[in-house]
Amino acid sequence: MTYSEEHRYHRQLGLVDQDAISSMKVSIGGDAQLVMASLAQLTCAGVGTGPKGSISLRIPQEKRLENNRHSWVFAAPDKLEIWNDLIMIIKESHNINLDFSLQTDTTHIEFSRGEDIGEDADLYATIWHGQAVLSKSPLKFDESPKASPSMIDASLEVALAAAAVQRLFAMNGVIKENMLSDTWMALTSRADGLMPDEAVKKYSSIHGGATATLLPDGSGSLLRFRIPLESTPSELLKGIIHSCTIPELLSDDWLMEVGPFPIELNEQGEVICSKLELPEEIDSANLLVLGTGGLGSWATPLFASGVNLENLNISLVDADSSVDIHNLNRQVLYTIREVGIPKAPAAAVRKLALEHGERPVRRRFAGR
Known part of the structure; x- marks a missing residue:
């Protein structure tokens, strides 16, 4: 049995109602870079993958992509010219109902x-x-707020988009009330007359060893054999039923700060524009990224976005022996092509492919 596309969302099945997420109707519009960053988050979560779900872009499809700095999440080529080019890539790679429309029955950001x-x-x-x-x-x-570029722009755009999608889920009541961190299938067997340490030495499966606990009456052991994800029918992974939180209602004056610098309001409720002085980039950096998974795969390109690439040295370390398909919905340095390859080398190759220009960049990549 091979992985199905539903295994892609395996790690979030205990956190959200994945069927409800796939059926959500969402529309996004406004600033192009932020729309692209939020589109990355929505597609990773599986929004619009169901027959009733959709993502609508309120952007002219012939609009030019002036700066597509977040398109790397979709493994898109650098030379995209118009939004319609990117949309075609996303629809093909993520199987999402994605279009340009003004649907009125959507939740709009x-x-x-x-x-x-x-x-x-x-x-x-x-x-x-x-x-x-x-x-x-x-x-x-x-x-008028200051609009000059800074070293944290790309990171802040991704953080804001992620916060918006999380709030979108809360507003639609698709977040589980009591979350389960993971779901796997296990085969259990009873071994009479054997203590747990004896049982695990005596029995194994084609999938590996077992864990064992003492039976309540002390007469033997209960063995558990973990079944690999690729051998588990995806529908069984959805078999645990637990309720979601009620949809969140926001008051008109509700707001949430996302950035690293707090805001201030005056007596009229207006945001007081700060006089922050942020550099456009750091001149040089030596970065060590421990773990290139759910956090590290996002952090690595975002770190690099704020550094002069001529003086950037990155080391990537990850102990995972391979990229799995259930990594793909959140570990964005990997695509279907990297499944089965050790994570750190795969991340290094992908990061090299993402660099723009022909400037020499000093890098050191480590993996184990």
Whole structure:
């Protein structure tokens, strides 16, 4: 038996209602970079993969991609010119119902950089120089927010998009009330007359060894053999039933700070634009990334986005012997092509492929 596409979302089955997520109807619009960052989060979660679900982009499909710095998440080539090119790649690689439309029965998120806030939305995500906020209503500023680029722009865009998607799930009531961290299948067997340490030495399966516990009456042991994911029918993984939280209702004045720098409001409820001074990039860096999984695979490219690439040295370390398909929905340095390859070398190769330009870059990659 081979992995099915449903194994892709295996690790989040105990955290969210995956069927409900696949059936969600979501629309996003506004700032192009933030839309792309949120699209990365939505596709990783599996939004719009069901027959009733969809993601609608409120962006002209012939609009040019001026700066596609988040398209690497979709393994897209660097030379994309228009949004429609990217959408075709996403639809083919993620099997998502994705289109350009003005559907009215969607939950809409509007992204902006503090100016030119668009149409009415269910949630507003706003970013400006080093700061980011989610809000139920459009933000008002005491003056035009600073818009100059900074070293944390790409990281802050991803963080804001992730927070927006998490809030979207809360608003739609698809987050499990009591979360399970993981779900695997196990085969259990009773071994009479054997203590646990004897039982695990005596028995094994084609999938490996067993764990054992003493039976309540002390007459023997209960053996457990873990079944690999690829040998588990995906429908069985959804067999545990537990309720979700009730849909979250936000008040009109609700807001949540996402960035590393807090905001201040004046008496009129306007955001006081700070005078933060942030460099556009760091001149040099030596980075050691321990673990290239759910956090490290996002962090590595985002670290690099704020550093002068001519003076960047990255070491990647990960003990996992291979990339698995259930890594792909959240470990974004990997694609289906890397399944079966040790993680650190796979991440290193992908990171090299993501670099732009022809400038020499000093790097050291380590994997074990």
